[in-house]
Amino acid sequence: MPSQVTPASPGVRPYPVAGAPLLCNAQDHGLTGNGTTNDQPALAALVDQLGDAFAADGRARVIYCPPGVYAIRDAATVWRSGVSLMGAGPGATRFVLSNEGNRSQAVPLAFYTAQLHGASPDRHLAYCTFADFEIDGSGVAQAAYDPLAKGLGLQYVTGGLFRNLFIHHTAATGFGCDFLQDTLIQAVRVLECGRMDNGMEMGGAGIGVGIGGWGAMERLTIANCVTVGNATNGIFLEMQHPDRPQPRGIRIVGCHAEANRFGISDWGADGLIVTGCTMTGNLEAGFQVSAKGTTGIPGKGGLLTDCVLDGNLRDGVSIGNTAGPYTVRGNRITGNGRYGYHHQDLGEGDQAAAEEIVIESNDIWGNSLDGIRFDRPLTDAVIINNRIRNNGRQCAEAAEGGGESVRYSQNTLVDQRVSWPADGHRGKVLRVGHRYAVVAANDATTLTLTPIRPGSANSWSADTPPPGTPYELPAAPTSRAGIMINAVADSVTIRGNLIRDTKSHTQTHGILITDRGDCVNCRVVENDLDGNRFAIQTDTPPGGGHWEGNHGDQ
Numbered sequence: 001m002p003s004q005v006t007p008a009s010p011g012v013r014p015y016p017v018a019g020a021p022l023l024c025n026a027q028d029h030g031l032t033g034n035g036t037t038n039d040q041p042a043l044a045a046l047v048d049q050l051g052d053a054f055a056a057d058g059r060a061r062v063i064y065c066p067p068g069v070y071a072i073r074d075a076a077t078v079w080r081s082g083v084s085l086m087g088a089g090p091g092a093t094r095f096v097l098s099n100e101g102n103r104s105q106a107v108p109l110a111f112y113t114a115q116l117h118g119a120s121p122d123r124h125l126a127y128c129t130f131a132d133f134e135i136d137g138s139g140v141a142q143a144a145y146d147p148l149a150k151g152l153g154l155q156y157v158t159g160g161l162f163r164n165l166f167i168h169h170t171a172a173t174g175f176g177c178d179f180l181q182d183t184l185i186q187a188v189r190v191l192e193c194g195r196m197d198n199g200m201e202m203g204g205a206g207i208g209v210g211i212g213g214w215g216a217m218e219r220l221t222i223a224n225c226v227t228v229g230n231a232t233n234g235i236f237l238e239m240q241h242p243d244r245p246q247p248r249g250i251r252i253v254g255c256h257a258e259a260n261r262f263g264i265s266d267w268g269a270d271g272l273i274v275t276g277c278t279m280t281g282n283l284e285a286g287f288q289v290s291a292k293g294t295t296g297i298p299g300k301g302g303l304l305t306d307c308v309l310d311g312n313l314r315d316g317v318s319i320g321n322t323a324g325p326y327t328v329r330g331n332r333i334t335g336n337g338r339y340g341y342h343h344q345d346l347g348e349g350d351q352a353a354a355e356e357i358v359i360e361s362n363d364i365w366g367n368s369l370d371g372i373r374f375d376r377p378l379t380d381a382v383i384i385n386n387r388i389r390n391n392g393r394q395c396a397e398a399a400e401g402g403g404e405s406v407r408y409s410q411n412t413l414v415d416q417r418v419s420w421p422a423d424g425h426r427g428k429v430l431r432v433g434h435r436y437a438v439v440a441a442n443d444a445t446t447l448t449l450t451p452i453r454p455g456s457a458n459s460w461s462a463d464t465p466p467p468g469t470p471y472e473l474p475a476a477p478t479s480r481a482g483i484m485i486n487a488v489a490d491s492v493t494i495r496g497n498l499i500r501d502t503k504s505h506t507q508t509h510g511i512l513i514t515d516r517g518d519c520v521n522c523r524v525v526e527n528d529l530d531g532n533r534f535a536i537q538t539d540t541p542p543g544g545g546h547w548e549g550n551h552g553d554q
Helices: 040-057
Strands: 022-023 033-036 061-064 069-074 083-086 093-098 110-112 131-139 152-158 159-167 179-182 182-190 207-211 216-222 227-228 233-237 248-253 256-258 262-267 273-275 277-278 285-289 300-303 309-310 317-318 326-331 333-334 340-344 357-360 363-365 371-374 382-384 388-389 399-401 406-408 412-415 431-434 436-444 446-450 471-473 481-485 489-490 491-494 497-501 509-513 516-525 532-538 543-550
Touching: 040 061, 040 069, 179 182, 182 207, 207 216, 227 233, 233 256, 256 262, 262 277, 277 285, 277 436, 277 491, 285 309, 309 317, 317 326, 317 333, 388 481, 481 497, 497 509, 509 516
Parallel strands: 022 061, 033 069, 061 083, 069 093, 083 131, 093 131, 110 152, 131 159, 152 179, 159 182, 179 207, 182 216, 182 227, 207 233, 216 248, 227 256, 233 262, 248 273, 256 277, 262 285, 273 300, 277 309, 285 317, 300 326, 309 333, 317 340, 326 357, 333 363, 340 371, 357 382, 363 388, 371 481, 382 491, 388 497, 481 509, 489 516, 491 516, 509 532, 516 543
Antiparallel strands: 399 471, 406 412, 412 446, 431 436, 431 471, 436 446
């Protein structure tokens, strides 16, 4: 019988264009990987050759870079559809970025943007995989911060796969790709990126993804990634177009964010799912929803579930300037330097009351101030079945000292003459003359200080103080509640929570309504308030509602 030829897909030729193989060994096409030769021109030429071939025959190509150190100097490579880049694994295949020959030039490994290259939904990248290599951005230095000085900077990608990458020490965001449709970011590790970001610039994150380019649905999953010590966010999503719908379809699953300014942030998604993640030791908050992005649009309708948010310098969960809804359920929120859950007004974006906030079945304990605090108006919120206990750990009185018993290091203060309660100063600002630092933890004689910025080895705002220099610590707040309501709460349900102080005797109130707060038509029922100094204190009398069945309320 005659042989049969399977027809090619529409627009795909059965045979590749001559001279453009489907799998290319980069070292057979001009790249050396010797760490000395500039491999950027050869990489750019190969990408263009294979991109042209894909445009001609519709068959995607793969560039394989064997183990080696590939120097990428003074220029970035404009990426093309149908071209993938794969290595032999981080540590084996390394791309080292630098710009010593042109300090004004940002040098990402690969970029393709709307502004520079006309990227759009109609001019997108497709069939692109980046996998199994390392990007070292430590050699890029510029006179001024440039948000394009990334590891990868692609826009409008469909069907992308980014897997097993190690990106570190870039001047701006490590992985900074926007408008990703049907894309998976998996097992990407990003360390100490945003070197030139002072914490207030655009970008400077570990993994930063701009959203809103494809319409109401952007199917993106970020899974099993690790982000440590990045200047702004470990992982963040940022709405880029104020006149387009906030996209649904985005998930962050099983990731770890540690020692960044913020751990994971939602700056504009609709229905973001964050689940099974750990957010620890971040300098501002473990998880944040806000309007800090370029368009001033906060996230809404998201779900934060089954995560651990522990030891963040300020808040475990920080929700600000969203109109809601948002759900925080089944998380461990512990040991944070200020509040476990903080609903706050960040002074920008939507100022209306947040509606339909749900805080359910969380384990909230050992935080320095309030377990849950509301500083922004709420409507129709539900706080049910949470275990809120032994918060208010920042209970130590004001302190000062100096002289021969006092010693300093980059990260500690030791005073042998004191006996402080464990973590009683956590979250306080320590002042030593014109210098300051923030306390991350303390034992009886030692204050452990937090880095002055992510990735820094020093905790002081200036030089390390000489031995014996006098110091001072402020007093702790007198009220530290399980739930503190410091704004108008309308039709809020607080039911079935265990709000106790069983061991530490530091949580002064179970529920406190301050003179700035107000509960209107609220249901505060069936809560267990045993062990607090004050079970329920209402500095502002409640306006109606139901207040009954609360155990321990005398």
